[in-house]
Amino acid sequence: MKKVLHKLVYVSFITILSLALAVPANAKSPDIPDEEVCYVLMDSKTGRIFAEQNADRQIRPASLTKILTAIVALENADDLQQEMTVSREAVYDIGRGGMNIGIMAGETGLTLENMINVMLIKSANEAANIIAENLAASRREYMDMMNRRARELGAVNTYFVNPSGKDTEKEDADHFSTARDIAIMARHAMTIPEFRKIVATEYYEDMPATNKHDKWDPLRNTNKLLWYDNTYPYTVNGMKYKYTVTGIKTGYTAAAGNNLVISATGEDGMELIAVVMHVMTVNKVYGYATELLRFGFENYSMQKLADAGSTVRSVIVEEAAGDDNILDLVTESELCIALPVQSAGSAADNIETRLDIPGVVKAPVEKGDVIGTIEYVSDGTILGKVNLIAARTVYRAPGTMTAMDVESGDAEADQNYSYTLLWILLAASGFVMLRMVLRKISRSLKKKRYEYRYYRGPNG
Known part of the structure; x- marks a missing residue:
């Protein structure tokens, strides 16, 4: 009965998406009527923007924060099999109604790899806290690492105060990003092989037995575009094609609304990243994301320039x-x-x-x-x-000198000049010393002759 219900929900969901896809291919901009929505459509290869609205408005990103949390973890961890220490604060500081999978304080046997998968696939807030506490001296230090990495990537309008994206407490007030910055971070994240593999996973079933859990239920990705069939139609010049969703992350809080980042690859190899934020209903956020992708794949294609x-x-x-x-x-x-x-x-x-x-x-x-x-x-x-x-090798004509030859010749000439100068200096020094010695001998002889002339002996 549960599976049937899930299937009915999915069919209803896809029906809503099909309405978003039924837009003329020659549209000059995506058909997203909500003027408050923030979105960006980016070419994953070059970072060029194909469509945008309110792209630089600073808003709450909710769990899209975890994209950067994962980037910093994967780029700084020495060993993905490192065992995690689970603190009480990490488990309970997840915000009111925050997503979690029930990890308990003091739970052992969980690895960094487990936590990154749980954080990205099931969007578990406690997993984000656990990662931050284990990879830095404190969560505050980990946030410094995240904010510094955001600036390095070019996400200059982003500032995060926690690794999960929770925003229900007073201390979370300064947690914000933009659709453009999220796209920049998502694009970079998708260049990391481990990240790319994780966010394309529909079910995660590798959570180990621990001292607190004998087993875990399979964890299904919160990204519904990966469920059942992750391919969706588009049309170019009357020809029908399908793009394949390859990731990446969902996000929701009451304050942020529904946020979504989707990456997808068309049949010609073009990969697009769609970021949609600040949407009031979950169905609309998926509808807007697929509309962005449809617009991108129907109006752009991979073309060979060289x-x-x-x-x-x-x-x-x-x-x-x-x-x-x-x-x-x-x-x-x-x-x-x-x-x-x-x-x-x-x-x-x-x-x-x-x-x-x-x-x-x-x-x-x-x-x-x-x-x-x-x-x-x-x-x-x-x-x-x-x-x-x-296109081919070109040899040098005999008798010509390359720059290296000239440089070598110059060096040899310089060396010969140095030797000549040294000999001149040595000869000059020898001549001066010889003159000094001869003069000293001459004075000594004169002195002896003088003494001989005037000496009269003891009876003198």
Whole structure:
């Protein structure tokens, strides 16, 4: 009966989502009528923003806080199997009505890996506290680590005072972030393999038996877009496709409302991150998130700007051996970027290229040497950059000197000059000393002659 009820709830939930998906593909902006909602749609590869509203308004993030808690834990932990100490404060300081799984004070046998999974999948507040208390001297110190990491990532409008996102106490008043900052943190988090694996998990069933629990019930992800079937439809130029939800985090408090971050990958490999915050009902937050993703996948696609090995420019190589001094510069790798969908499926017309190639290229040049770069730019924004490498080896003509030869010759000349100067100084010093000795001998002889001339003996 319980499974049937869950299935009915899920069907109703998907029906609501389908209404959000039934929007014309040529819409210029997402169909989100609520002007108070804060949202961002970001390209995961480049960090470019495809749609936004109230993106920099500072609001309560609720459990989206745990994205940063996990980043700091995964980047600073030496061992995910480190056993956790569970304090009474960690268990009880979870806020009124705060999400928890019933971990008890003094419980043993739980690892850091267990706590990160429980925190991200089931959004357990006590797990966030336990992580902070075990990876730093105090929770206050862990919050310093989190706020410092947020600034390093570019989330400059974020400040957290606790690791869970609770906001029911007076001391939680200064806990805030923005939709843009959350997107920035989520994008970085999804580059961490362990984080990415955890947030894509529908059920967590690896909680160990402890001194307080013989067993644990399976913990289901609070992200409903991962339930049952995590693929959702979109249409491009009349063709039907599906994107796959790959994570990442839910968040709710009475003060914050419903918050949601979703990552998804389209059939062409484009990955988007949708952040929706400050929504009053759970169904609407999911509807708005899927609307953002639909808008993104139907209006943007991965398009190839460069093939690997494509000739971009030919340059003259100075001091090359023989007459063949023309060198092709080719792209080191391919470059695919999310761009607006075109009717013919081609890249946007307003993309320009900027070459950075030295004015003089001298032999010798090895095949594969990086000679310059090519940037692809749209409306002043750099979409991507590819190295330009030498397509072949160019040898140096006999009798010519490379910069290294010249430098070596200069060094040798300097050394010879130093030796010559040293010998001159030694010779000069020897000459001076010889003169001093000779003068001393001469004076001594004169003195003896003088004494001989005037000496008359004892009877004198």
